[in-house]
Amino acid sequence: MSSMKAIKKRISSVNSTKKIMKAMNLVAASKLQKAKVRLDDIRPMYNDIKTVMENIRAGVSDDMNVPFADARKVKNVLYIVLTSDRGLCGSFNATVSKEALAYVEALKDKKAKIIAIGSKGWDYFRRRGKEIVHRCEGASEASSYIDAEEIGKMVADMYSSGEVDEVYIVYTHFESVLAHIPYIERLLPLRVVASDDFDKTANTMSYDPDISTFIKNAVPMYLSITIFGAMMESAVCEQASRMTSMDSATRNAEEIIDTLTLDFNRKRQGMITQEITEIVSGANAQS
Amino acid sequence: MVATRKLNLRITTPDNVKYDDDAEMVIMRCITGDMGILADHEPASAILDYGVLRIFKDNEERRIAVFGGIAQVGDNKVTILANDAQWPEDIDLAFVEAERSRIERRSQEDLDDLTIQRDQVLMRRTLVQMEVSTFPLIRRSSTSKKED
Numbered sequence: 001m002s003s004m005k006a007i008k009k010r011i012s013s014v015n016s017t018k019k020i021m022k023a024m025n026l027v028a029a030s031k032l033q034k035a036k037v038r039l040d041d042i043r044p045m046y047n048d049i050k051t052v053m054e055n056i057r058a059g060v061s062d063d064m065n066v067p068f069a070d071a072r073k074v075k076n077v078l079y080i081v082l083t084s085d086r087g088l089c090g091s092f093n094a095t096v097s098k099e100a101l102a103y104v105e106a107l108k109d110k111k112a113k114i115i116a117i118g119s120k121g122w123d124y125f126r127r128r129g130k131e132i133v134h135r136c137e138g139a140s141e142a143s144s145y146i147d148a149e150e151i152g153k154m155v156a157d158m159y160s161s162g163e164v165d166e167v168y169i170v171y172t173h174f175e176s177v178l179a180h181i182p183y184i185e186r187l188l189p190l191r192v193v194a195s196d197d198f199d200k201t202a203n204t205m206s207y208d209p210d211i212s213t214f215i216k217n218a219v220p221m222y223l224s225i226t227i228f229g230a231m232m233e234s235a236v237c238e239q240a241s242r243m244t245s246m247d248s249a250t251r252n253a254e255e256i257i258d259t260l261t262l263d264f265n266r267k268r269q270g271m272i273t274q275e276i277t278e279i280v281s282g283a284n285a286q287s
Numbered sequence: 288m289v290a291t292r293k294l295n296l297r298i299t300t301p302d303n304v305k306y307d308d309d310a311e312m313v314i315m316r317c318i319t320g321d322m323g324i325l326a327d328h329e330p331a332s333a334i335l336d337y338g339v340l341r342i343f344k345d346n347e348e349r350r351i352a353v354f355g356g357i358a359q360v361g362d363n364k365v366t367i368l369a370n371d372a373q374w375p376e377d378i379d380l381a382f383v384e385a386e387r388s389r390i391e392r393r394s395q396e397d398l399d400d401l402t403i404q405r406d407q408v409l410m411r412r413t414l415v416q417m418e419v420s421t422f423p424l425i426r427r428s429s430t431s432k433k434e435d
Contacts, residue, residue, distance in 0.1 A: 045299040048366050052332070052359050145301035149370070205361065208333040209319050217334045218357050221368065228301055 004271075007264045011257055018253035024088065025246035031141070032177075032239035039174070039232040046229040049222050056215060057191065059205050067212055068159065068219045069190040076111045078133070078155065078164040079104065080187075080227065082171040082234040083121030085137055089238050090245035092172065092180065093120040096234075099182035100170040104130065113164060115151060117231065133158075143231050145224070152224030159188050167223075171230035172237040178244060180237040187223060190215075292326035296342065298351065298367040305351065305372050312343040313365055315358055322358075330361035335369065337411045339419045348425040350375060352415045375423035378416050387413040 060066050081100045083093045097120070104112045115134045116122035122135045134154065139147060158164045167188040173181045207214045293309040313324045316338025335356045342349045356369035390406050390413070398406070 041303045042301060044297075044304050045301060045368060048297070048299055048359075048368055051366075052357065052368065055330075055332070055359065055361075145370075148301075205330040205332060208317060208322065208331060214332055214334060214357070221357060221370070225301065225368075 004264065004267050007260055007267065011260045011264065014253050014256050014260065018250055018257070021246045021249045021253060025243055025250060028239045028243040028246060032236065032243055035232065035236040035239050039229075039236050042225075042229050042232050046225055049218075049225050052218060053190070053222055055205055056211070056218070059207065059211055064211075066190070067215050068156075068188055069215075071189070072162075072165055074110055074165040076113055076164045076166075077107055078113045078115065078158065078167045080115045080117065080151070080155070080167070080169040080230075081121045081125070082139070082169075082230055083116070083118035083124070084234070084238040085119045085139075085141075087120065088245070089242035092238055092241035093118075093124070095180070096170060096172050096182045097121055097124040099184060101125075101128070103168065103170070103184055110166075115155070117151070117227075118234070139231050139235075141235065143228075143235070145228055148228035148231060149220075149224045151227050152220050152222075155187070155223050155227075156220040165189075169226065169230055171234050174233050174236045174240070177240045180241060185226075187226060188219075190219070293344075294324065294326045294328070295364045296367070297365070298340070298353075298369060298372055300369050300372050302371075305369075305374070306342070308344075310342045310344045310365075314341040314343075315353070315367070316340065317358070324360055324365055327363055328360050328365075330359075332357065332359045334358075335367070337415050339415060340367070340372075346427045348427070350419050350423055350425075352378070352419040354412060354415065373416065373419070375420045378420050380417070380420050383413050383416045383420075387417075 060069075079100055081097065083096055087093070100114075100121075101124075104114075112130055114121075114125050114130050114132045115136070116125060116132055117136045117139045119135075119137050122132060125132055134151065136147060136151065155164075155167055159167060166186065168184055168186055170182065170184045173183045175181055291311045293311055294313070296306060296308065296310045296313055297304065298306040311326070315322055315324070315333070316336050317333040318336045319333075322333055335353055335358055337354050338352075340351050340353045342351070352373045352375070353367065353369045354371040354373075356367060356372075358368070359366045386409065390410050394403075394406065
């Protein structure tokens with residue numbers, strides 16, 4: 001009897017969990033749509049600033065001392081790692097954190113400094129005893145460009161003051177709802193060596209007032225936009241990842257409910273059979 | 288009338304694309320002064336200051352407030368990357384006025400350098416917002432237009 005009661009209780013508890021997961025799935029789906037729109041809004045500017053940086057590459061002569069591109073001995077490396085603030089989004093945080101950690105471990109002889117955007121990444125690297133120079137929360141849902149601008153300026157200052165010699169950004173790139181790929185990109189120092197396939201006509205570009213001043217102004221903006229773009233990509237991936245993992249969790253819950261219901265029915269039928277057997281054997285004994 | 292050659296202008300901000308269309312002339316406020324761009328301008332890059340950007344097209348002049356950024360000209364295309372930009376119709380003048388008088392009142396107090404610096408930026412922002420709102424759109428009669 002008690003086991004039947006226990007099964008019933010479990011069914012109802014799994015059922016309520018299922019309802020929560022279903023709701024989270026729907027919330028994530030609507031947030032995903034919103035995040036996608038924001039990502040589409042930032043993409044034109046992201047592409048434009050990339051072109052501007054490419055053009056700078058062509059305008060730089062070999063003997064010039066370009067700000068943000070000086071070759072110096074790399075002692076401190078800065079990683080900007082983008083994760084989410086909340087869990088229950090499948091392997092999203094683990095994947096990107098592991099990718100970042102693999103790089104940190106690979107460059108062991110250099111000191112790693114970390115800017116954690118999203119509290120999960122902060123937690124991950126704090127537990128591993130890494131130096132975290134800045135932490136930013138609330139980026140995945142309510143991020144504004146001002147947050148990214150602040151970080152971009154900070155990174156530019158850290159690089160020019162010599163506090164860090166190299167800057168990488170680690171984020172999750174959104175391919176499709178089911179495919180998210182962790183990316184690592186070097187932001188600083190700038191790559192100023194022109195590639196062979198580069199359009200040389202851009203060489204005639206004139207800079208106002210001069211190229212150094214232009215680079216000094218363009219780089220913080222480039223950093224901010226790249227960070228902001230990465231924030232948007234991460235936000236989309238987080239929601240997509242949460243949506244799919246909640247979807248599979250809902251299906252798992254349904255499966256459990258099915259098995260439990262079968263179990264419950266079997267037990268009930270067994271009890272009825274047993275009662276009938278008892279009655280019949282009782283009647284047989286009397287006659 | 289001689290048809291004017293047009294250039295392609297695109298103004299992007301982190302939030303969205305503000306303008307993506309052709310124009311006859313663009314005048315923008317750079318840190319070294321105003322810079323006017325006509326069609327087939329040589330490739331150039333400039334740093335934008337806080338100021339009004341003027342777009343000339345079909346005897347009309349539209350104005351947009353740009354709050355710093357960079358501009359790149361090339362291939363008969365002008366690309367403006369602004370930290371922020373606002374059309375006059377998106378500016379709430381009453382709010383801007385209130386903001387301005389608030390900063391003015393605060394400037395009488397004894398403030399630390401960082402606050403003063405921030406207030407100066409805000410002040411410049413409000414001044415540009417007010418400037419752009421004064422003449423959001425200027426129409427010219429076609430006779431007054433220079434013909435060559």
